[in-house]
Amino acid sequence: MPRPGIASDRDNDPPGDRESDFDVAIIGGGSASEALLRELDGTGTSVVMFEPHLVGGECPFFACIPSKGLLHDVRTGRTWDEAVARRDELVNHLDDSEHREDARGLGATIVSATATITGPNTLDADGAQYTAAAIVIAIGAEVVIPDIDGLDTLGDRMWTSEDALTAHVRPQRLAIIGGGVIGSEIAQMYSGLGSEVTMVDSSPRPADDLHPEVGRLIAESHERAGITAIYGAQVAACERTEHGVRVELADGRNVEADIALVAIGRKPDLSRLGLDVLGLDHDDLEVDHAGRITGTGSLWVMGDAAGRQQYTHVANRHAAVVANHLTGDGSRSYDEAVVPACIFIDPPVFVIGDTYDDLSDDGDVVWSETSVRVPRFSTDELPDGFVALAGRRSTNTIVAAHGIGPRFDELSHALVIAIDGAVPIDVLQRTIQPFPTIGEILDVAFDALADALAATTDD
Numbered sequence: 001m002p003r004p005g006i007a008s009d010r011d012n013d014p015p016g017d018r019e020s021d022f023d024v025a026i027i028g029g030g031s032a033s034e035a036l037l038r039e040l041d042g043t044g045t046s047v048v049m050f051e052p053h054l055v056g057g058e059c060p061f062f063a064c065i066p067s068k069g070l071l072h073d074v075r076t077g078r079t080w081d082e083a084v085a086r087r088d089e090l091v092n093h094l095d096d097s098e099h100r101e102d103a104r105g106l107g108a109t110i111v112s113a114t115a116t117i118t119g120p121n122t123l124d125a126d127g128a129q130y131t132a133a134a135i136v137i138a139i140g141a142e143v144v145i146p147d148i149d150g151l152d153t154l155g156d157r158m159w160t161s162e163d164a165l166t167a168h169v170r171p172q173r174l175a176i177i178g179g180g181v182i183g184s185e186i187a188q189m190y191s192g193l194g195s196e197v198t199m200v201d202s203s204p205r206p207a208d209d210l211h212p213e214v215g216r217l218i219a220e221s222h223e224r225a226g227i228t229a230i231y232g233a234q235v236a237a238c239e240r241t242e243h244g245v246r247v248e249l250a251d252g253r254n255v256e257a258d259i260a261l262v263a264i265g266r267k268p269d270l271s272r273l274g275l276d277v278l279g280l281d282h283d284d285l286e287v288d289h290a291g292r293i294t295g296t297g298s299l300w301v302m303g304d305a306a307g308r309q310q311y312t313h314v315a316n317r318h319a320a321v322v323a324n325h326l327t328g329d330g331s332r333s334y335d336e337a338v339v340p341a342c343i344f345i346d347p348p349v350f351v352i353g354d355t356y357d358d359l360s361d362d363g364d365v366v367w368s369e370t371s372v373r374v375p376r377f378s379t380d381e382l383p384d385g386f387v388a389l390a391g392r393r394s395t396n397t398i399v400a401a402h403g404i405g406p407r408f409d410e411l412s413h414a415l416v417i418a419i420d421g422a423v424p425i426d427v428l429q430r431t432i433q434p435f436p437t438i439g440e441i442l443d444v445a446f447d448a449l450a451d452a453l454a455a456t457t458d459d
């Protein structure tokens with residue numbers, strides 16, 4: 001999909017002394033690639049980075065930053081016009097020159113073109129040939145467009161998250177197909193900025209891989225935000241109408257809206273990279289723990305393109321691991337740490353460690369639930385929070401934490417450390433949280449888990 005600000009009018013960096021021969025070629029110039037440049041800085045590695053659109057990729061321009069900015073504007077009561085003006089400043093009016101300067105400052109040669117692989121160590125971009133000892137694929141992920149009857153007739157009345165986060169005109173009625181993280185955040189953002197939002201999802205409840213109480217509280221949060229959320233519903237067809245769109249559900253209900261936004265997921269598409277010249281099936285790649293494509297000595301994949309969790313913090317970590325294998329001792333792994341995630345709705349959700357489903361058959365795991373008011377909720381007029389902790393009986397440690405509550409995005413760090421560090425519950429119980437903070441809920445949650453573990457051990 002063409003993006004605003006495409007870089008066709010930009011100058012490529014002039015070839016350096018070594019002309020088109022580099023140690024590392026990075027395909028894509030998003031968060032993962034920028035992180036890799038930082039990681040390689042000071043190692044004497046020569047790097048060429050191919051990016052046909054905006055250096056910085058989606059996070060600062062079309063994803064994390066504008067979405068978090070607009071959600072903040074909803075909380076602070078800004079109008080649509082005020083929010084959009086602030087968002088445009090936040091994304092630097094889609095001008096990536098600071099990112100380009102930073103990349104050049106880190107020694108990268110930037111080529112403003114799409115790259116394709118032509119051999120184990122060779123690439124083509126705009127007809128020019130480049131060689132590199134290692135090629136790192138970091139092309140991100142593409143929005144999945146479902147095969148729904150009539151969807152292809154909606155034209156500019158069909159949006160993706162990128163359209164929603166760059167729009168200057170707010171639809172009066174917005175229908176969102178898909179109620180996952182991106183659908184939910186955009187639903188709360190547009191509803192809070194004045195649109196009438198209907199969100200349709202095929203899952204029986206929100207976030208159905210998380211603790212069920214978190215899902216129930218997400219549904220309540222959407223209801224408070226004024227969103228009509230329809231779960232367990234299939235979209236059968238879409239139609240462009242005289243003034244908008246009609247989204248037809250399989251159960252016969254219709255949603256009339258000005259715009260239909262598709263948010264059912266995002267997938268990497270490696271089909272256009274030329275991997276077949278290396279005898280690789282782009283749809284069936286095996287990537288090892290270090291990000292190296294199995295069967296190749298010098299081909300790596302990181303960030304969203306790696307087909308794992310799609311988060312900027314994961315992209316940054318992948319870059320650190322790839323750099324460690326390219327220039328360090330090769331000891332690091334994509335799986336070296338637990339991956340946390342947040343849904344930045346109101347109140348925010350965190351999930352750290354395994355999902356509820358992953359653990360459902362594990363007889364060694366016990367869940368505890370905590371829903372209490374600590375004094376900070378009252379002083380700051382905040383709603384209650386809920387924390388579910390999964391503990392492992394054999395190790396007496398926490399293995400997963402799911403929660404929803406005010407400022408819980410910032411509460412997640414303590415639980416990341418507890419889980420990743422495999423800190424025993426009794427040590428966690430001994431810790432002191434400052435008064436009066438939201439974090440005091442952890443005191444109660446740790447005690448609840450210790451009690452739950454003790455109760456099942458006694459059985």
Ligand SMILES: Cc1cc2nc3c(=O)[nH]c(=O)nc-3n(C[C@H](O)[C@H](O)[C@H](O)COP(=O)(O)OP(=O)(O)OC[C@H]3O[C@@H](n4cnc5c(N)ncnc54)[C@H](O)[C@@H]3O)c2cc1C
Binds near residue numbers: 114116
């Ligand atoms: C609406 C939304 C909100 C999000 N919010 C958050 C959040 O709050 N927190 C979080 O952690 N994550 C969030 N994410 C996810 C996050 O944006 C991504 O995980 C992260 O940006 C991935 O970085 P990347 O470098 O892998 O890919 P990208 O940033 O997508 O960069 C890939 C780059 O590759 C380029 N490219 C593609 N093909 C080629 C080619 N053949 N040659 C050269 N270049 C090519 C593209 O132009 C692109 O710039 C959000 C995503 C969305 C969509």
